[in-house]
Amino acid sequence: MVRKNISRIYTALIFIFLYTPIVVLIVFSFNNSKSRGNWDGFTIKWYIQLFSNKEILRSLYYTLIIAIVSSLFSTIMGTFAAIGIYDMRGFTKKFALNLNYLPVLNPDIVTAVSFMVLFKMAKLELGIVTIILAHITFCTPYVILSVLPKLKQMNKHLAEAALDLGATPFYAIRKVIIPQIMPGIVTGALLAFTLSIDDFVISFFTAGKGVSNLSIMIYSMARRGINPVINALSTLMFLTLMVLLLIIYKRSNKEEAQTIEN
Amino acid sequence: MKTKFTKSILLSLFIVFSIFTISGCSDDRPTINIYNWGDYIDPEVLDIFEEEYNVKVVYDTFATNEDLYVKIKQGGSSYDVIFPSDYMIERMIKENLIQKIDINKIQNIENVDERFMNLDYDPDNQYSVPYMWGTVGIIYNKNLVNRPLTKWADLWDEEFKGEIIMLNSQRDTLAVALKKLHYSMNTRNIDELEEAKNELIKQRPLVYAYQGDEIKDSIISEEAAIGVVWSGDAVAMMRENPNLVYVLPEEGTNLWFDAMVIPKDAKNVELAHEFINFMLRPDIAAKNAEYIGYSSPLPKAIELLSDELKNNKVAYPDFSELENTEIFKDPSDMLQEYDRIWTEIFSSM
Amino acid sequence: MKLNKHGYFYLVWMAIFIAIPLLMVVYFAFTTGDSQSISSFSFSLENFKRFFTPMYLEVLNKSIQLALISTIICLLLGYPVAYIISKEKIQYRNVLILLFVIPMWMNFLLRTYAWLTLLGKNGIINFFITRLGFKPLDLLYNDLAVLLGMVYNFLPFMVLPIFSVLTKMDNSLIEASWDLGANKFKTFMKVTFPLSLPGVISGITMVFIPAVSTFVISSLLGGNKTYLIGNLIEQQFRYTGDWHFGSAMSIILMVFILISMALTSKFDKGKEGDGGGLW
Numbered sequence: 001m002v003r004k005n006i007s008r009i010y011t012a013l014i015f016i017f018l019y020t021p022i023v024v025l026i027v028f029s030f031n032n033s034k035s036r037g038n039w040d041g042f043t044i045k046w047y048i049q050l051f052s053n054k055e056i057l058r059s060l061y062y063t064l065i066i067a068i069v070s071s072l073f074s075t076i077m078g079t080f081a082a083i084g085i086y087d088m089r090g091f092t093k094k095f096a097l098n099l100n101y102l103p104v105l106n107p108d109i110v111t112a113v114s115f116m117v118l119f120k121m122a123k124l125e126l127g128i129v130t131i132i133l134a135h136i137t138f139c140t141p142y143v144i145l146s147v148l149p150k151l152k153q154m155n156k157h158l159a160e161a162a163l164d165l166g167a168t169p170f171y172a173i174r175k176v177i178i179p180q181i182m183p184g185i186v187t188g189a190l191l192a193f194t195l196s197i198d199d200f201v202i203s204f205f206t207a208g209k210g211v212s213n214l215s216i217m218i219y220s221m222a223r224r225g226i227n228p229v230i231n232a233l234s235t236l237m238f239l240t241l242m243v244l245l246l247i248i249y250k251r252s253n254k255e256e257a258q259t260i261e262n
Numbered sequence: 263m264k265t266k267f268t269k270s271i272l273l274s275l276f277i278v279f280s281i282f283t284i285s286g287c288s289d290d291r292p293t294i295n296i297y298n299w300g301d302y303i304d305p306e307v308l309d310i311f312e313e314e315y316n317v318k319v320v321y322d323t324f325a326t327n328e329d330l331y332v333k334i335k336q337g338g339s340s341y342d343v344i345f346p347s348d349y350m351i352e353r354m355i356k357e358n359l360i361q362k363i364d365i366n367k368i369q370n371i372e373n374v375d376e377r378f379m380n381l382d383y384d385p386d387n388q389y390s391v392p393y394m395w396g397t398v399g400i401i402y403n404k405n406l407v408n409r410p411l412t413k414w415a416d417l418w419d420e421e422f423k424g425e426i427i428m429l430n431s432q433r434d435t436l437a438v439a440l441k442k443l444h445y446s447m448n449t450r451n452i453d454e455l456e457e458a459k460n461e462l463i464k465q466r467p468l469v470y471a472y473q474g475d476e477i478k479d480s481i482i483s484e485e486a487a488i489g490v491v492w493s494g495d496a497v498a499m500m501r502e503n504p505n506l507v508y509v510l511p512e513e514g515t516n517l518w519f520d521a522m523v524i525p526k527d528a529k530n531v532e533l534a535h536e537f538i539n540f541m542l543r544p545d546i547a548a549k550n551a552e553y554i555g556y557s558s559p560l561p562k563a564i565e566l567l568s569d570e571l572k573n574n575k576v577a578y579p580d581f582s583e584l585e586n587t588e589i590f591k592d593p594s595d596m597l598q599e600y601d602r603i604w605t606e607i608f609s610s611m
Numbered sequence: 612m613k614l615n616k617h618g619y620f621y622l623v624w625m626a627i628f629i630a631i632p633l634l635m636v637v638y639f640a641f642t643t644g645d646s647q648s649i650s651s652f653s654f655s656l657e658n659f660k661r662f663f664t665p666m667y668l669e670v671l672n673k674s675i676q677l678a679l680i681s682t683i684i685c686l687l688l689g690y691p692v693a694y695i696i697s698k699e700k701i702q703y704r705n706v707l708i709l710l711f712v713i714p715m716w717m718n719f720l721l722r723t724y725a726w727l728t729l730l731g732k733n734g735i736i737n738f739f740i741t742r743l744g745f746k747p748l749d750l751l752y753n754d755l756a757v758l759l760g761m762v763y764n765f766l767p768f769m770v771l772p773i774f775s776v777l778t779k780m781d782n783s784l785i786e787a788s789w790d791l792g793a794n795k796f797k798t799f800m801k802v803t804f805p806l807s808l809p810g811v812i813s814g815i816t817m818v819f820i821p822a823v824s825t826f827v828i829s830s831l832l833g834g835n836k837t838y839l840i841g842n843l844i845e846q847q848f849r850y851t852g853d854w855h856f857g858s859a860m861s862i863i864l865m866v867f868i869l870i871s872m873a874l875t876s877k878f879d880k881g882k883e884g885d886g887g888g889l890w
Contacts, residue, residue: 007695014692015710017763021725022717024735028728034502055305055321077621084618096618099625102633105816105868107824109844110861113854114632120336121635137628140621149775159614169614194715200827205848208339210295210320218720220300220323227301234717241716245709328850424749430835432850471752471834476727485731594852601851602666608838609669 022238029231046232053229056217060233062128063197063213070135071192077136078143078192079185083173085144086151100141111138112205119206126208134206135196142195143188150184151177291318294533297330297341298323299520302394304553311540317533325474326431334359340527342534348383348519349590351390356592360523362388367535370542377581378519378559382589390521391538394556396493397579397587398434398516405505406487413512414442417488418461423468425487427480430472432604433593434516435462438490441513448591452599459603466607481506492518494556497577501555508576510583517587519559639858658859667843671863674839677754678823681761682769685818686811688762689769693810694803696770697777708774711767723760723831730756730832752834760828761818768817776810777803812875820868840864 029047033040050056085096103111115134124130154177162172178185200215207216218230296308300323308319322341324330327350333339334354346354354360365371368391378392402411406425417426417438429435437447439458449455470486481489482502491499496508522541524534540546548566551558557577558564564572571577593600640658644651661667696707714722729735730750737747750756784806788798826841835842840860847857 011692011695018714021722022714024725024728025721080617081621084615087614088618096622102629105820105872107864109824109841110865113848114636117635118632126339194712198715198719200719210322212322214718215720218718220325234721238717483733485733597851606666609666
């Protein structure tokens with residue numbers, strides 16, 4: 001019992017450590033003063049200003065578009081690539097895996113810089129396309145790394161049987177493989193989305209005219225002081241995502257319970 | 263069941279996405295692309311411009327002159343109006359990155375104070391039109407510092423250990439040390455730079471932090487007592503905390519300008535001229551200067567400012583006070599030297 | 612199975628967006644000239660010579676030290692949490708582990724800014740300290756603050772892979788160990804921990820790499836008094852404009868990381884040469 005309590009307290013402490021800064025951010029989004037340090041009374045004016053601040057709304061729009069498109073695309077590409085790599089042999093497999101590891105192991109500043117050099121040499125105009133290409137590229141390896149372990153746990157014979165029975169590879173993937181590795185795909189997609197939303201360095205080096213996501217804007221805003229409207233926006237985004245996640249979680253729990261019953 | 267649910271999520275994401283895309287491109291007015299410092303314009307001014315000229319403004323921001331330089335130099339972004347500072351304008355002219363402005367299209371140029379025209383960085387104002395100007399100085403909290411500060415050398419006083427915030431900028435911080443030693447901040451003499459380096463190494467234990475613009479928050483919230491800041495920031499900071507005092511150090515300081523220029527690869531040159539001319543309209547310039555707190559170079563605009571700002575000696579000092587100032591020159595061939603010195607300061611334990 | 616062809620599209624993609632750009636960085640590293648006009652480049656080892664001087668090596672050394680310490684702290688803090696959570700009932704443990712991912716949805720820069728509010732001289736922590744009658748502490752702008760920032764930002768990367776390995780672990784092995792008379796501690800040391808090594812190694816990798824290459828944390832929480840290799844690289848690309856020297860340092864950092872990861876994975880006997888699972 002004592003041991004149980006100790007581990008409860010320990011876990012609680014870790015979560016306090018993780019969430020204190022977030023609570024501070026949320027609390028300060030209701031701060032009347034524009035300055036970060038001083039508490040100067042309660043207000044919701046930043047939330048009201050948020051809806052008339054075009055610049056911030058536009059970067060929110062780009063943040064979401066970039067995150068949604070690149071996580072969708074990298075999830076699809078990553079899943080198929082993982083299935084492909086899983087089925088490769090020998091040198092090709094090793095090569096593919098190591099290539100896949102490169103962006104994970106590379107410091108993001110190196111990846112960012114190399115993208116910038118590439119786009120410049122290819123004479124691509126920097127903008128939404130380049131930033132999405134870059135995001136897809138650095139998100140996909142994480143999708144693959146979350147799907148691969150599930151593939152290894154999967155019952156290989158089922159897919160083989162399907163193929164032997166005349167199923168096309170695509171049909172086998174859709175009906176046999178994907179359902180088995182779904183948890184890995186979902187984790188991968190979530191991860192890709194999170195990485196894309198949270199990225200600053202790579203976006204910064206690959207964004208162009210008219211396109212800036214929240215990270216880029218916060219960073220350039222820092223020069224003249226962070227506008228508390230950003231705190232308000234982050235609070236809203238954070239709560240929305242949290243609610244969304246809770247709903248998904250509730251749904252999937254229910255479904256799990258149902259499948260067990262059936 | 264599960265796949266159905268996944269499908270519905272995907273579908274809803276797709277719908278959200280397409281709504282965004284559709285709402286994003288339902289605009290066929292002519293577009294002007296502007297690239298400016300973060301939080302350095304009154305957003306309402308942009309709205310007025312959009313309305314009066316029936317155009318669409320796409321507005322992006324950057325954090326340092328060097329960020330701006332990299333973006334412009336690498337090309338492909340084609341902004342129509344950008345806002346570099348003095349030495350960066352010099353460099354951009356040298357590297358052929360910006361184009362000449364057709365002065366006939368900028369009638370409002372006559373509103374600009376003569377003092378701010380034809381400066382060294384652009385001798386005949388062929389390329390640039392002043393936007394804002396200011397000085398660099400020491401800001402301190404008179405409640406936390408027991409004597410008035412007057413010179414850069416005060417920043418080396420042991421008594422203020424852990425209270426000083428310096429700028430995290432090679433150029434500006436080296437300039438402070440050079441000025442303390444009574445050298446030119448544009449010096450190309452390696453010995454003088456080495457001396458400045460040693461001064462900064464000596465100062466390092468006294469410094470609380472080297473910051474960019476977080477410095478404003480730190481000083482306002484009395485996190486530290488003394489800082490090196492730009493005059494426009496000082497105005498904003500003193501509005502928030504009345505205990506703050508801004509001084510121009512005796513040894514002399516930096517006078518700087520931010521100006522509007524048109525990059526070589528601008529797509530809408532005509533509109534760029536109209537925008538620059540618009541920004542020089544006294545009512546617009548006054549509205550803008552009131553909002554950001556930096557000093558406008560247009561006497562007619564200054565007249566329209568609130569009394570509080572108009573009489574603010576930090577934003578609008580007597581010109582006699584500005585005699586002992588220097589404008590930065592383009593240092594591009596000295597950059598490696600600056601970089602080495604800067605790294606030596608921070609790798610010396 | 613004939614599924615491997617699905618991997619080739621990805622290989623082509625990676626060749627274009629990872630291999631070619633990296634080769635360009637290598638090319639920059641071994642040349643000098645005006646960064647902006649390729650035709651002026653000439654082959655040179657100058658950039659590397661310049662790096663291997665005491666000044667720059669000291670910066671690299673400092674970065675490695677801080678990254679190592681923060682990795683160790685993350686491991687010491689993260690392993691027990693991952694272990695405790697993995698022993699919870701399924702429906703709780705999934706929520707608990709999600710709680711480690713959620714903070715990442717608050718922008719990274721903002722989260723780090725929030726620590727300024729907490730640690731400052733007049734910050735929230737010092738407010739409580741002075742209320743209790745103690746003298747305020749210098750918490751911000753030193754190496755400890757940088758370490759804290761690293762641990763805070765990268766702890767989830769340690770917990771997630773360890774958790775994922777622990778939950779997949781075959782419980783019958785642990786039971787067997789008990790049956791054979793081993794106590795809890797011995798079982799943990801001889802069975803659980805060795806089996807969780809792949810997760811530990813993934814965790815170490817995922818924490819060490821961003822920690823050794825960060826420039827934002829040292830800049831915001833270290834007050835730029837602590838200069839790390841990431842700051843040096845950023846400086847070259849963003850301020851000095853010497854892409855060649857910046858590329859050379861990137862390559863050095865990359866090679867260093869790849870070598871140390873190759874060495875670490877030697878300890879990971881369970882790995883079947885397929886990269887293992889990060890999550």
